[in-house]
Amino acid sequence: MDLHNKNKTCWNCPAAIFKGNVDFRGCGQSRRIVPKGNEKHIVIECARRPELGHFEPSITFEECPEWIPMKYGYMLRDMRVMILGIDGYLGWTLALKLGKLGFKVSGIDNYTRRNCVMEKGSHTVVPIKRMTERLRAAKEVLGIEINFRRMDIRDREKLREFMEEVKPEAIVHYAEIPAAPYSMVDAEHAIYVQNNNVLGTLGLLWVMKDVVPSSSLLKLGTMGEYGSPLTGRPLFEGMFPADAVLQWDNREWSMGGELTPRDPQSFYHVSKVQDTYNIYESCKYWWLRSYDIMQGVIYGVHTDEVAADERLRTRFDYDEWFGTVINRFVTQAVAGIPLTVYGEGEQIRGMIALEDAMECMVRLIVSPPEPGQYDVVNQVSGVHKIKDIAETVAKVGKEKFGIDVKIQRLENPRVEAERHPLEVVSKKLPNEFGFRPKVPLEKEVERMFDLLTKEEIKKRIMEKIHVIMPVTRWTGEKKKSEVLEIYTPGTKKDEGYKGRLDT
Amino acid sequence: MSMEVNEKSFNREVIDSDIPVFVFFWASWCTACKRTQEVVKELAEEYNGKFKICSVNVDRNFIISEKYNIKGVPSFVIFVNGKEVKRGVGAKSRRQLKEMMDEFV
Numbered sequence: 001m002d003l004h005n006k007n008k009t010c011w012n013c014p015a016a017i018f019k020g021n022v023d024f025r026g027c028g029q030s031r032r033i034v035p036k037g038n039e040k041h042i043v044i045e046c047a048r049r050p051e052l053g054h055f056e057p058s059i060t061f062e063e064c065p066e067w068i069p070m071k072y073g074y075m076l077r078d079m080r081v082m083i084l085g086i087d088g089y090l091g092w093t094l095a096l097k098l099g100k101l102g103f104k105v106s107g108i109d110n111y112t113r114r115n116c117v118m119e120k121g122s123h124t125v126v127p128i129k130r131m132t133e134r135l136r137a138a139k140e141v142l143g144i145e146i147n148f149r150r151m152d153i154r155d156r157e158k159l160r161e162f163m164e165e166v167k168p169e170a171i172v173h174y175a176e177i178p179a180a181p182y183s184m185v186d187a188e189h190a191i192y193v194q195n196n197n198v199l200g201t202l203g204l205l206w207v208m209k210d211v212v213p214s215s216s217l218l219k220l221g222t223m224g225e226y227g228s229p230l231t232g233r234p235l236f237e238g239m240f241p242a243d244a245v246l247q248w249d250n251r252e253w254s255m256g257g258e259l260t261p262r263d264p265q266s267f268y269h270v271s272k273v274q275d276t277y278n279i280y281e282s283c284k285y286w287w288l289r290s291y292d293i294m295q296g297v298i299y300g301v302h303t304d305e306v307a308a309d310e311r312l313r314t315r316f317d318y319d320e321w322f323g324t325v326i327n328r329f330v331t332q333a334v335a336g337i338p339l340t341v342y343g344e345g346e347q348i349r350g351m352i353a354l355e356d357a358m359e360c361m362v363r364l365i366v367s368p369p370e371p372g373q374y375d376v377v378n379q380v381s382g383v384h385k386i387k388d389i390a391e392t393v394a395k396v397g398k399e400k401f402g403i404d405v406k407i408q409r410l411e412n413p414r415v416e417a418e419r420h421p422l423e424v425v426s427k428k429l430p431n432e433f434g435f436r437p438k439v440p441l442e443k444e445v446e447r448m449f450d451l452l453t454k455e456e457i458k459k460r461i462m463e464k465i466h467v468i469m470p471v472t473r474w475t476g477e478k479k480k481s482e483v484l485e486i487y488t489p490g491t492k493k494d495e496g497y498k499g500r501l502d503t
Numbered sequence: 504m505s506m507e508v509n510e511k512s513f514n515r516e517v518i519d520s521d522i523p524v525f526v527f528f529w530a531s532w533c534t535a536c537k538r539t540q541e542v543v544k545e546l547a548e549e550y551n552g553k554f555k556i557c558s559v560n561v562d563r564n565f566i567i568s569e570k571y572n573i574k575g576v577p578s579f580v581i582f583v584n585g586k587e588v589k590r591g592v593g594a595k596s597r598r599q600l601k602e603m604m605d606e607f608v
Contacts, residue, residue, distance in 0.1 A: 011531070041510070042563055239534050242542040243597040254594040256542075257535025284532050372532025372562075 003062075004434035005073040005367035010057030012368045014169035014214050015047040015066065015076065019054055048077075070101060072359065073366040073434065081365060082166055083107040084153055084204070085174035086146070087114070087131060090220070090298070090357070093314045094172060096305035097358050098365075099144030106147035106166045108159070112177060112196065113315070113322070120182070122319035122467040125331060125460045126301065126451065129311050137311035153200040156207055163211040170365045171208065173219045175200055176271070180224065180414075181472045182321040183268035190267040197271035198278070205282040216368035217279065217290040218361065223350045223380065223424070225273050225294060227263025232421035234502065235350075236260050237428055238276075238292060238376020265416055266474070276376075283374035290373075291364050295357060296350030296380035296424075299326035300444040301451050303355050314354075316452075319467035325386060326351070326441075328468070329393040330448040333405045335461050337468055338486055339394065343412030345387035348422035348499040350380035353439035363433040378426040381437035383499030387492065389441075394489035396445045401453060407489055410481040415474040423500040430503050505547035505556040510564050516557055518585040523607045524555045528571075528578040530562050535594035536577045542597050546604070553608050583607055 010016040020042045043054040048066045061067040067074040081098055085091040086107025099105045109131070117123060129137065131148060138144045147166065151158045153175040176197040177183070183193040201219070208215060226235045236244075242256035259280065262273045275292075282288045301307075306314045317323045318331035329339045352360075360379050369375055390407045397403035412418060429435040451457060471478050505527075508516045517524045527543050529536035540558070547556040561568040561576055571580060571587070581589040581603065591603055 239538055242538040242594070245596045245598075252596075254535075254596040254599060256594040256596065257533070257538040258594075259534070280534075287532060370531035372530065373537065374532070374534060375537065 003069055003073045004363065004432065006060060006062035008061045008367060010044050010046075010059050011370050013061075013064070013076070014216065014368060016044040016057055016214065017047055018371075019043050019045055072101075072362045075101070075103075075366045076169060078102065078104050079170065079365070080104045080106070080166060080168045081170045081172060082163070082168035083172045083174060085109055085176065086148065087111060088174055089315050089317070091172075091174045092134065093303055093306055093354060094358055094361055095146055096138060096142060096144065096312060097303055097362065099138065099146060100142055100305050101362065105144065106162075106168065108149050108151045108153065108162065108175070110150060110152040116177060116179070116182060117317060117319065117322055120319055120321050120467065122317065122322070122464050123460065124315035125318055125457055126313050126316040127460065128313060128315045133311060137309055141309045141312060142305060154196070154203055156203045159204065160207050160211060163207055168212060168215050170216050170218060170368065171212070172361065172365070173201065173204065173217060176220065177268065179321045180266035180268045181470070183266050183271070184474050184476075185321075185472050186476065193268050194271045197268075198274045201275045202278050205278060205288065208288055209282065209286045213286060213288060214371065216365075217288060218364055219275065219279055219290055219292050221272050221276060221292045221294045221376070222269060223294050223296050223378065224265050224269040225262045225276060226260065227265055228348070228417050228420040228422050229263065230417060230420055232423060234423040234425050235378065236425050237378045238294065265414070280374045283372055287372040289369040289371055290375070291369060292374065292376045293360075293364065294376060294378045296352045296378075297324050297326070298352060298354060298357055299324055300354035300439070300448060302444065302447045303358055318461065319464070320470040320472060325349070326389055326393065326445065327448070329390055330445060330452055331461055332468060333393055333397040333403050334449070334452045334458055335465060335468070336405065338406040338408035339390040340469065341386055341390050341407055341409050342414060342470075342481075343409070343418040345385070345390065345409060346419040346496040347386045347416065348383060348420065348497065349386065350378065350383050350422075350424045350426070350501070351441075352379055352381045352437075353441070353444040355439050355444070356381050356437050359438070360429055360433070360435050363429070363435055367433055377428045378424055379429060380424050380426045380501065381439070382441060383422060383424050383501045384441070385496075385499060391489050392441055393445055396442055397449060398489075400446055401449050403449075405489070406486050408486045409484040410470065411484060413470045413473045413481050419496055421497045423502065425502045427503055504551070505544055505558060508557045508559055510566055513559070513564070513567050516555070517582050520555050520582070522553065522555055524557055524582045525550075525604055526580045526582065527556070527558045528561050528568065528573050528576055528580070529558060530560060530576045533576045539577050539594060542600065546597070546600060550604060550608070554604060579603060581607060
């Protein structure tokens, strides 16, 4: 079988314990002390098979009996994965997927997301159970045991104890508050978001250094870190490609490998940018290893695991703070509210369906970076214009569900370019990790309509209908956006820039 | 093709080579190195037969790195008949790397 990670070696394996002269220094520093004696070279001991003694770290995943083939690549047998933020939209979905594949899943959460949504007077439209019941259902329906602890990621002592107990071989970090508008409500919210996200991640890095330095960190970033440069410069995967050149004053320099400029669009996005730098530095200082995952705007409700039982469903938010754009549009259509496009609606964004995003995560988990390697992937399966998304949702709603809905353009509560080029580079997931998107936009939108038009769910939408129209402005004012225009789908001309995805 | 060499194979592959050798010193924590790996692979194809392309990981092969006084990565060193003839330090574009190599083709 030709699996994407077959040529990875012990250098990538979290079970490899480095022995001998392990002395790694930051770029540009020379080694002034040359060790004497026999321990000059780096060798490893395998944590899974200590009886093998010390050997050169050159065994490939394909050759190693501890790495077994499955559909998303070779997988370390019973690989221990800890999900931080396991109660969330993504965390819970990934926990079930990994558990079903045979990973040993553990996780933490302090229910921040539930609390934030409740604080804003909203609720998840797809009802979710309390954690104890979720865990019981996962065991009953899917046969999965999840080792859960309730804790705040910022409680480093508790986190350290749990890490020491579990010794995770990969850590998925979803324990952040993922909401641009929530971070723009007022000073208190902005500080809360940055405190939780930035300090939570910084503390995690110190705990990892001490307890599990060879575990890989899969950190959720966002495409919003990059912004949408009006020059049309492609959004590379975190770093400039090798032959990018800076020209100035009739001289030139290579930019290859330099972090690309970030242009975050809210205080939430700023927190993600700061995480990027903290993780990048910790990889350099301590030889941690990380994939920073710049995920496009996520949407959808379906994976086979969450759909297996009502008690296993993941949350689905539709309020102006936590609802993502496509999820909001489908909810609005079901509620009979014209779809809320901000400003011109010419904004272009990279996007990905829940099911595809989860597959990407599994592929990344089983293909860990090398020691010290900080790398970035753009996790995007399509590039869409907001106005076009509204058209697609309206079309699926009308053709498949008989729902007639209009589109409304609102005064934009955000400070953002409304008309801009966008070229997204997403070459690594398809070319290095074997990912092919499987979920077309229309298909997931249809699945969403299917679920959200159920009577009990429609009732929940209507219960909190007041959370749909935006009142949080980037200026700090609380004010409803004026309606600029209401139009019938299919009546607008295709104009402006076209998005582009380089795979 | 490009090959990863280590302390055991360095003399055989680099010093004793009949054709010029382009040695790319890299480290896994160096983002410029990771990006440059892709270009180095392409150059190996392009200069097939004219140049041998070798990579050395400085952390895994620090005796060679010490011997050749590698003070920063990426470093690019060209060897002809076992002797160092040219060196570049810091990330380079494809064009800049080709300029280094073309002197010895």
